[in-house]
Amino acid sequence: MTEIYPIGGGKGGVGKSFITVSLGALIAKWGKKVVVIDLDLGASNLHTLLGMKSPETGINSFLNKTVKDLQRTAVPTIIPNLFLISSSHCSMEIANLFYAHKLKIIDAIKKLPFDYILLDLGPGTNFNTLDFFLTSEQGILICTPEPTSIENSFRFIKTVYFRKLKQIAKKSAFNSIFKSTSLDLNKPETMPHDIIEIVLKHDPDKEAHFRDQLGEFRFKLIFNQFRKNIDATLGNQFQNVCNRHFYSSFEFLGNVSYDSRIHDAVFSKTLFIHKYPHTQSCADLKKIVEKITNNKHQRVSQKKYYEKI
Amino acid sequence: MKKFEGLNYYEILKIPANSSYFEIKRAYKDALSLYDEDSLVTYALLSKAERNEILNEIENAYWTLIDEKKRTAYDMMLVDSGQMEAATTSREKLNKSVPISSTPVILNENQLYSRVREKMATEEIKKLSDEILSGERLSGNDLKKLREAAGINIQELNYITKISGSVLNAIEEDRLEALPPDLYLRNFLKSYAQILQIDPQKVVDRYFKTILLAQKKDTSDPH
Numbered sequence: 001m002t003e004i005y006p007i008g009g010g011k012g013g014v015g016k017s018f019i020t021v022s023l024g025a026l027i028a029k030w031g032k033k034v035v036v037i038d039l040d041l042g043a044s045n046l047h048t049l050l051g052m053k054s055p056e057t058g059i060n061s062f063l064n065k066t067v068k069d070l071q072r073t074a075v076p077t078i079i080p081n082l083f084l085i086s087s088s089h090c091s092m093e094i095a096n097l098f099y100a101h102k103l104k105i106i107d108a109i110k111k112l113p114f115d116y117i118l119l120d121l122g123p124g125t126n127f128n129t130l131d132f133f134l135t136s137e138q139g140i141l142i143c144t145p146e147p148t149s150i151e152n153s154f155r156f157i158k159t160v161y162f163r164k165l166k167q168i169a170k171k172s173a174f175n176s177i178f179k180s181t182s183l184d185l186n187k188p189e190t191m192p193h194d195i196i197e198i199v200l201k202h203d204p205d206k207e208a209h210f211r212d213q214l215g216e217f218r219f220k221l222i223f224n225q226f227r228k229n230i231d232a233t234l235g236n237q238f239q240n241v242c243n244r245h246f247y248s249s250f251e252f253l254g255n256v257s258y259d260s261r262i263h264d265a266v267f268s269k270t271l272f273i274h275k276y277p278h279t280q281s282c283a284d285l286k287k288i289v290e291k292i293t294n295n296k297h298q299r300v301s302q303k304k305y306y307e308k309i
Numbered sequence: 310m311k312k313f314e315g316l317n318y319y320e321i322l323k324i325p326a327n328s329s330y331f332e333i334k335r336a337y338k339d340a341l342s343l344y345d346e347d348s349l350v351t352y353a354l355l356s357k358a359e360r361n362e363i364l365n366e367i368e369n370a371y372w373t374l375i376d377e378k379k380r381t382a383y384d385m386m387l388v389d390s391g392q393m394e395a396a397t398t399s400r401e402k403l404n405k406s407v408p409i410s411s412t413p414v415i416l417n418e419n420q421l422y423s424r425v426r427e428k429m430a431t432e433e434i435k436k437l438s439d440e441i442l443s444g445e446r447l448s449g450n451d452l453k454k455l456r457e458a459a460g461i462n463i464q465e466l467n468y469i470t471k472i473s474g475s476v477l478n479a480i481e482e483d484r485l486e487a488l489p490p491d492l493y494l495r496n497f498l499k500s501y502a503q504i505l506q507i508d509p510q511k512v513v514d515r516y517f518k519t520i521l522l523a524q525k526k527d528t529s530d531p532h
Contacts, residue, residue, distance in 0.1 A: 151353035235352045237343065245311050246353065 004109065004117045004131065004136035005220075006039075006290070008153025009267050012123035014144045015224040016040075018262060019285075021049045021119040026289040027154045032115040035074050035083040038134050039105075040122035042089040042095030050077050050253035051269050058086035060094075062108065063101055078271070083114070108233050125159040133160055134167065138218040140253070145234055158245065162178050168213045214247040217282035222288060226255035253291050256284045310361055315391055318370035324408055326384070326393055330375060337371040393454065398523070418469055421461070428459045429506050438507050446522065447515040453481040470500040477501075480516075485523055 007020045016042070016296040024036040029239070038046040047054050055075045074083040087094065096104075109117060121129050135137045139160070143153040219242065223235050229239075232255065239252035257280040265272035273282050322336040344363050345352055355363065373379045387393035428434050437458055439503050441451045456466065467474050476497060479487035488494055495513055502509040 145349075147349060149355070150349060154353045227354065241343065241354065286388065288424050 002110075002112065002114060002117060003292075004119070004138075006119040006121055006133040006135055006139040007142060007143035008121040008129060008133045008139060008156065009149075010125060010156035011144075011149050012014060012124065014149055015256075015262075016141050016142045017046055017049055017120050017141055017284075018272070019140075019222060019224060019256065020118050021140050021271065022044060022285045023191065023289055023292070024082050024116070024118050025271060026285055027116050027274055027293065030289070030293060031081065032293070033081050033113075034118065035085060035114045036118045036120060037085040037109065038087045039119050039128075041087050041090060041097060041128065042092075043122060044090070046084060046120055047086050048269055049266065049271070050084060051081075051271055052077060052084070054088040055084065056087045056089065058089055060087065060090040061107065062105070065088070070105075072113055083088055084127045093213070095128075102128060102131060109135055110135060111251075113170075122186070125156055127163075130160055133215075134164055137216055140184075140220045140222060142222050142224050143238075145223050145227075145255075147228045150238070157242065160217075161214070161246065161248070164217055167291050168210065186288040211247055214251065217248040219248055219250045221250060221252045221291075223252075223255045225258045227258045227285075248274045253295065256289045256306075284296060312359060313366045317387055318374055321366055321370045324376070328374075333371065333374050334394040337367065340367045346474075348380065362472075417454075417495070421465060421469060422506075424461050425461065425504065425506055434458050436504070442507060442511050445515065449479075449483040450480040450517050452501060452505075452512070452516075454506070456481075458504060461504065466501070466504060469504060470497070472497050472500065483519070483523070485520060485527075491517075 005023075007016050008022075009016055020036050028034045036046060036050075038044040040046075041059075043108045052075075056068060057067060057073045057075065059070075062070050062073050067073050071086065074085050076082075078082050109119070119135065121132055123129075140154055141156065143149050189220055221238060221242075223238075230282065235252040235255055239250045242250040259276070259279055259281040261276050261279065262272050262281060265275050268275075273285065276282060313321050322333065322340055324332050328336070341364070342348060344355075344360060344367065346352055346357075346360060347379070351360075373383050373502060383395065399516045429438065434455075438455055441455060442449050463474060463477055466472070470477075475487070476489055478484075480494075480497065480501070490499065495517075498513045498516055499509040502512040
C-alpha cells in the first residue's frame with residue numbers, strides 16, 4: 001500500500017523542503033522505496049537540498065508528453081531507494097498550472113508504485129497547493145513555534161478544510177445547496193463551521209455523512225526550528241485544540257530542534273542528515289519517521305482486523 | 310469550527326466526573342490560559358465572539374462544579390438525561406479530605422485591589438492607616454487591624470501573595486521565633502503592604518524597628 005504525504009504549511013521558510021528531503025532520506029534508509037516530488041512549482045529546489053544538479057527530466061517531461069509515465073521521470077538520488085521527481089525544468093509560467101494539468105499530475109501521483117510518496121508543496125494557500133495537499137487522506141503541516149507561523153497554519157488548515165468541504169459537496173451533489181445559500185465567501189467570517197451549519201439546516205439527513213467525510217482527513221503536525229526556550233508541550237496543545245475545534249483528526253508528530261548547521265548544510269548543498277547524523281535535529285527527525293512508519297503498520301493491521309470481523 | 314456544543318461541563322474542563330476540587334481548579338486555570346487572548350495556541354484560531362463564547366462556557370462550568378449544591382443538581386440532571394451513570398458521580402470520599410485552605414475562593418487580583426482601594430478611600434480607614442504609619446514603629450497587630458478593616462481575610466492574602474498562612478500569622482502575632490530570615494521577611498512585608506496599598510518601605514522600616522527593640526529586650530532580659 002502506498003502512503004502519500006503532502007507536506008505543506010502556510011508560511012514560506014518554515015522548512016517544508018528540508019523536512020521533506022530529510023524524512024524521505026530517513027524512510028528510504030529503512031529499506032522503503034520513496035519518492036519526493038517537488039510541487040513548489042515555479043520555485044523548485046529540492047534537488048539542491050539533495051546535493052544534485054537540476055535533473056533533465058521531471059514534471060516538465062510528463063506535461064509536455066516526452067515521457068508518458070510519471071514514474072519514468074523519477075531520478076535516483078545519492079541515497080539508495082530515494083527518488084526525486086523535479087519540477088525545476090518546468091516552464092516559467094508553471095506556477096499558474098492549468099486545471100487539467102493539475103488533475104493529470106494528481107492522478108499520476110496516486111498511481112506511482114512507491115512505498116512512500118512525499119509531496120513538497122509551495123507556501124501560501126493557492127488552489128494548486130490546496131489540491132495537492134488534498135491528494136491524499138492525510139497531510140503533514142510544518143510550522144515554526146512563532147505567532148506568525150501558527151497564525152498561518154490555522155489559516156492553512158481552515159482553507160484546506162474549506163477546499164475539502166467543497167470537494168465533498170460536489171461529489172455528494174451538495175452543489176445546489178451551496179448555490180442556493182449564496183454564501184458570501186469573501187466575508188472573512190464565513191468559516192467551514194458556518195457553511196456546515198447552513199448545509200445542515202437545508203439537509204439534516206446529510207449531517208452525519210458530511211462530518212464523517214471531513215473527519216476522514218488526518219492532519220499531522222511538525223514544529224520545525226524548535227528552540228530550547230519554548231514550551232515543549234506546545235505541539236500537544238496545538239493538537240488538542242485542533243482536535244477539539246475542527247472535525248478532522250490531528251496528530252502531533254514532534255518537534256525538530258533548531259540547528260544552525262542545517263543552514264550550513266544547505267549552503268554547502270549537502271544532505272544535513274548525512275553530514276550531521278549525530279545531532280539533536282537528526283534524532284528528532286528519526287523519531288518522527290518512526291511515528292510515520294508505525295502509523296502505516298497500525299492502520300494496515302487495523303484494517304485487516306476489521307476485515308476479519 | 311466546533312465550539313463546546315454537546316459537551317457537558319466535565320467534558321469542557323476535560324476532567325472525570327468524580328474530580329476533586331483540586332482537579333477542577335487546576336483544569337479551570339489550564340482552560341483559562343489556553344483560551345486567553347494572548348495564548349500562542351489559540352489567539353489566531355478564534356474570533357473575539359467565539360473566544361468569549363468559549364470563555365463564558367468555561368466560567369459556567371467552573372462556577373457550577375465548584376459549588377457543591379449546584380454540582381449535585383447538575384450531576385442529577387446529567388444522570389436523569391442519561392449522559393452519565395450515577396455511580397461515576399459518587400465523590401463523597403474525595404471531598405471529605407479537602408482541607409480548609411483549599412476552599413474554592415478563586416480571587417481575581419484586580420477585584421481585590423479595587424475592593425481595597427474603595428475601602429482605603431473611606432475616612433475611617435484612612436485615619437487608621439495614617440495613625441499606624443505615623444508612629445516610629447508598627448507591630449503585626451497594627452497590620453492585622455488594618456487588614457481586617459479593609460475586609461481581607463487571611464486566605465485571600467495567602468492566595469494572592471503566596472505567603473504561607475503560618476508565616477502570615479507569625480507576622481501578625483509578632484512571634485519573633487517563627488519569622489522567616491530578614492531578607493524573606495522584608496519581601497513578605499512589602500507584598501503585604503502592597504495589598505493594603507500603603508507605603509511598603511515605611512511598613513518594612515517600622516516593623517524591623519519593632520523587631521530590633523524586641524530582640525534587645527530579649528537579650529537584656531535573662532528570661
